[in-house]
Amino acid sequence: xxxxxxxxxxxxxxxxxxxxxxxxxxxxxxxxxxxxxxxxxxxxxxxxxxxxxxxxxxxxxxxxxxxxxxxxxxxxxxxxxxxxxxxxxxxxxxxxxxxxxxxxxxxxxxxxxxxxxxxxxxxxxxxxxxxxxxxxxxxxxxxxxxxxxxxxxxxxxxxxxxxxxxxxxxxxxxxxxxxxxxxxxxxxxxxxxxxxxxxxxxxxxxxxxxxxxxxxxxxxxxxxxxxxxxxxxxxxxxxxxxxxxxxxxxxxxxxxxxxxxxxxxxxxxxxxxxxxxxxxxxxxxxxxxxxxxxxxxxxxxxxxxxxxxxxxxxxxxxxxxxxxxxxxxxxxxxxxxxxxxxxxxxxxxxxxxxxxxx
Numbered sequence: 001x002x003x004x005x006x007x008x009x010x011x012x013x014x015x016x017x018x019x020x021x022x023x024x025x026x027x028x029x030x031x032x033x034x035x036x037x038x039x040x041x042x043x044x045x046x047x048x049x050x051x052x053x054x055x056x057x058x059x060x061x062x063x064x065x066x067x068x069x070x071x072x073x074x075x076x077x078x079x080x081x082x083x084x085x086x087x088x089x090x091x092x093x094x095x096x097x098x099x100x101x102x103x104x105x106x107x108x109x110x111x112x113x114x115x116x117x118x119x120x121x122x123x124x125x126x127x128x129x130x131x132x133x134x135x136x137x138x139x140x141x142x143x144x145x146x147x148x149x150x151x152x153x154x155x156x157x158x159x160x161x162x163x164x165x166x167x168x169x170x171x172x173x174x175x176x177x178x179x180x181x182x183x184x185x186x187x188x189x190x191x192x193x194x195x196x197x198x199x200x201x202x203x204x205x206x207x208x209x210x211x212x213x214x215x216x217x218x219x220x221x222x223x224x225x226x227x228x229x230x231x232x233x234x235x236x237x238x239x240x241x242x243x244x245x246x247x248x249x250x251x252x253x254x255x256x257x258x259x260x261x262x263x264x265x266x267x268x269x270x271x272x273x274x275x276x277x278x279x280x281x282x283x284x285x286x287x288x289x290x291x292x293x294x295x296x297x298x299x300x301x302x303x304x305x306x307x308x309x310x311x312x313x314x315x316x317x318x319x320x321x322x323x324x325x326x327x328x329x330x331x332x333x334x335x336x337x338x339x340x341x342x343x344x345x346x347x348x349x350x351x352x353x354x355x356x357x358x
Contacts, residue, residue: 054294054310056346057339061314065321072324079203083195083271085316086205087264089309091283092290093216094260096308097253099291100220101233102300103158105254107147108261108287110169112280115140116265117173117182120275124184129191136269137262143169144258148251166284173277182275195270205267209309212260217305229253233300290315292340314339 065072091108098105119136123129143165150161197204220226228249231239240246264283269275288298294311296303315336322332 054307054314057293057342058310058314058317061317061321065317065324069321069324072321077320077324079198081316081320082203082206084320085313086203086209087268087271088283088286088290088316089209089312090212090260090264090267091287092294092308092312093213093305094257095284095287096291096294096296096303096305097216097220097229098158098257099233099288099296099298100229100300100303101250101253102236102298103151103250103254104162104288104298105144105147105257105261106159106162106284107143107165107169108257108264109280109283110166110173111140111143111258111261112265112268112283113277114143114169114173114265115262116269116279117177117275117277119266120182120187120269121176123187123191124182129188132191133266136266137259140262140265141255141259144255144261145251147258148254151254152247152250170281177275177277179277181277183273187269187273192270192273195267205271208263208267212263213305213309220305225249225252230301233302286315287312289336289340292344 071077091112095105095108115136118139119132122132122135127135147158147162147165150156150164151158154161193204195205199207220229228239228244231242231244232246232249236246261280265280268279272279290311291303291308292298292311293314294303294307294309296307296311318332318336318339321327322329
């Protein structure tokens with residue numbers, strides 16, 4: 001008599017370590033439903049990138065000042081704000097290039113003061129404005145080049161090399177000016193109109209700063225040299241093995257930083273109508289703060305020109321708002337320090353969320 005076997009159905013479980021099962025013949029594999037895509041919440045960091053923290057701070061600051069002061073959004077105040085931010089923005093963008101290579105340039109403030117004072121001296125001596133400006137820019141570029149050579153050839157840490165240049169440049173400008181303002185009988189009107197003039201109501205300084213920012217953005221995102229900068233900041237040894245001229249890139253970014261600092265010095269001299277030997281004091285720290293608020297990492301390879309410009313705008317908005325509301329400048333320093341921490345913390349939070357979601 002045949003035996004009848006009854007088998008209860010058994011719930012199967014998937015074991016990830018099991019060997020792959022061969023696909024069934026025919027169109028069965030093609031008709032099998034694909035796995036549902038993993039969904040996650042879209043964050044501001046996904047949209048704005050590393051600049052998201054700075055954008056939040058900027059929106060909060062603008063909104064608060066709009067509510068607190070009726071003068072903040074007036075045309076006159078916005079024009080003044082643009083002139084204040086422009087020079088900081090130019091220096092911050094130059095500083096960003098150095099930070100992207102995991103370096104730092106502490107000499108930009110002193111280079112600014114020296115280039116501006118020398119330009120003023122040449123103008124007072126009767127030299128034509130274009131030549132005086134070129135000499136001022138050349139001084140900044142040469143000092144930046146020296147910084148790069150100290151870092152690459154003599155293997156000095158960027159902090160030490162640029163700190164030494166900070167003292168040298170500041171000492172030189174105080175010596176050649178005898179620590180006095182360089183003005184003579186007044187700088188040429190044509191030279192002063194460079195920073196104080198407007199085009200269709202837009203301040204020249206804002207146009208120049210925007211042009212510099214766009215140029216550096218293009219350099220970083222659309223050129224091979226820009227990719228080299230990020231590669232050096234990410235891992236210089238790997239970049240060297242991949243054929244990237246690490247030393248050349250490092251020297252170049254310091255030279256560009258010095259050149260843009262000199263441009264800021266020339267523009268500041270044009271705006272003030274005089275060469276101030278102490279001009280630029282502390283600007284290096286403001287430039288670094290602007291880059292950090294804008295999403296740059298001091299460890300290199302992370303940051304953008306637009307972010308650095310946004311960071312400079314945030315600091316300008318805070319200073320401008322403090323003047324409008326008659327807030328003690330010391331409190332503004334505290335606020336800027338807190339906002340640096342908030343912006344960096346917000347950026348880190350977005351990074352962790354992206355890693356968990358990815």
